[in-house]
Amino acid sequence: MVASIGKNIAAKIHLWLGLGSGLVVFIVALTGSLLVFEEELEPILYARFHVVTPPAHARRLPLDQLVAAARAQFPGKKVGRIELEPHPDRTVIIGLQQSKKAKDLLSVAVNPYTGQVVDSRQEEAAFFAVVLRLHRYLCMGDTGKVITGISCSMFLFIMVTGLVLWWPNRKNRKQRFTVKWNASFKRLNWDLHAILGFYVLPFVFLIALTGLVWSYKWVNNLLFYAFDGKPQTKREAPANPSAGTPKSTQLYEKIYAETSRLLPYTGVVTFTFPETDSLSITASKKNHEAAISNIVDFLYFDNKTGDLVKKRLYDDETMGFKARRVVFPIHTGSILGWPTKLIALVVALSAASLPVTGFCIWWGRRRKGKKASSATAKKPTARKIPNPQLGIQNL
Incomplete structure (x- = not known):
C-alpha cells in the first residue's frame, strides 16, 4: 500500500517535471552530443581555417611577423589572443578585438610558414560557438542560463523518480532489464524510455550534476568549500x-x-x-x-x-x-580520451531521446483516456420498460 502510494506520487512528479523541462533537456542533450568531439570535428569542418601543408624542411616564421601580417590585413584592431597548436600542419590563430566585448573577437588564421592570412571568421558566429551558446544559454543570455539551470535541476529529480518507477518486483524483473525489439510500438517505446533510461542513468546524472557548476555560482563555490574550506x-x-x-x-x-x-x-x-x-x-x-x-x-x-x-x-x-x-x-x-568520449556521445544521445519517448508515453495514455471518456459518454443508457403490474412509477 505504501509502495503503491509512493509510486503514484513519483509518477506525478516524473510526469509534470518531464513536461516542464523536456524540450530544454532535449536541446541541451542534443547540443552536448555535438560538443563531445568538437576538438576532432573542428579542423574537419573548417579545414581551410585550421590546416596547412607544411613545406619540406621549412621553419615557422617568428610569431611577431605573423601577428604583424594579421594586423596589416585587419588594421585598427588590438591583439587579444594567440593560439598555437603543437601539430606542424596547423595554422596560427590570432584573435583581434576592436572593443572590450568578447563577442567582437575576430579570429585570423595565418599560415605559419608563409605569413599569409588564409582565412578569418567572427568567433561568435562559428558553428561550435553557436552550439555551445545553445547548450548553456539557449542563445538567450542570462535568461537562458536561468532556464537551463532550472531544467537541469528538474532533470535530476526526474531521474530519481524514474528509478523509483522502474524498480522491479519478482514478476517483472526480467522485463525491466531487456528491450523487446520485436514488440509493438507502444511497448518498444516504453522499453526505450524506461530500460535505456536505467542503463544510462548514472552517467546522465553525473553529467547533469556537473553541469550545475556553470549554472549556479553557489554550486561552484560548494566545490571549493568542500576541498579548500573557502570559496574560489x-x-x-x-x-x-x-x-x-x-x-x-x-x-x-x-x-x-x-x-x-x-x-x-x-x-x-x-x-x-x-x-x-x-x-x-x-x-x-x-x-x-x-x-x-x-x-x-x-x-x-x-x-x-x-x-x-x-x-x-x-x-x-x-x-x-x-x-x-x-x-x-x-x-x-x-x-x-576517446573511450570516455564515445561513452559520453552515446549517453548524450540517449538522454536526448528520453524526453521524446516520455512524451510519446504521455500522449498515448492521454489519447487512450480521451477515447475511453468519449466512449462512456456516447454509450446509451439502458431504458427501463414499465411493468404494467407495478404501475407507472418505474418510468
Whole structure:
C-alpha cells in the first residue's frame, strides 16, 4: 500500500517535471552530443581555417611577423589572443578585438610558414560557438542560463523518480532489464524510455550534476568549500613590472620560446593579452601528455620585455582548483580520451531521446483516456420498460 502510494506520487512528479523541462533537456542533450568531439570535428569542418601543408624542411616564421601580417590585413584592431597548436600542419590563430566585448573577437588564421592570412571568421558566429551558446544559454543570455539551470535541476529529480518507477518486483524483473525489439510500438517505446533510461542513468546524472557548476555560482563555490574550506579566489594576471619601457620587437617569439622551455610537454599554447598595459601577458599550456585532460599550466610575462614574471603550475594548485579542473572533462566525457568520449556521445544521445519517448508515453495514455471518456459518454443508457403490474412509477 505504501509502495503503491509512493509510486503514484513519483509518477506525478516524473510526469509534470518531464513536461516542464523536456524540450530544454532535449536541446541541451542534443547540443552536448555535438560538443563531445568538437576538438576532432573542428579542423574537419573548417579545414581551410585550421590546416596547412607544411613545406619540406621549412621553419615557422617568428610569431611577431605573423601577428604583424594579421594586423596589416585587419588594421585598427588590438591583439587579444594567440593560439598555437603543437601539430606542424596547423595554422596560427590570432584573435583581434576592436572593443572590450568578447563577442567582437575576430579570429585570423595565418599560415605559419608563409605569413599569409588564409582565412578569418567572427568567433561568435562559428558553428561550435553557436552550439555551445545553445547548450548553456539557449542563445538567450542570462535568461537562458536561468532556464537551463532550472531544467537541469528538474532533470535530476526526474531521474530519481524514474528509478523509483522502474524498480522491479519478482514478476517483472526480467522485463525491466531487456528491450523487446520485436514488440509493438507502444511497448518498444516504453522499453526505450524506461530500460535505456536505467542503463544510462548514472552517467546522465553525473553529467547533469556537473553541469550545475556553470549554472549556479553557489554550486561552484560548494566545490571549493568542500576541498579548500573557502570559496574560489579570483585569478588574474599580475601587475606588469616594466611600465613605459618600449616593446621588444621579438616579444611574442621570446614568450613562446620561454614557455616551451619551461613547459616542455606537448600541448596547445595560448597567449591572452590584458585589456590594459598595467597587467602581464598570460601564457597557458594544455598538457596533452597528462593522464587526464584539462591539465593546464600558466605563466605570466612582462608585456614589454617578455621576461617571466610569475608561474602558476597545476601541481602547485589547491585541491579545490584541481577538483574544479576535473569537472569539465567529466562533464564532456573527455577525461580519459576517446573511450570516455564515445561513452559520453552515446549517453548524450540517449538522454536526448528520453524526453521524446516520455512524451510519446504521455500522449498515448492521454489519447487512450480521451477515447475511453468519449466512449462512456456516447454509450446509451439502458431504458427501463414499465411493468404494467407495478404501475407507472418505474418510468
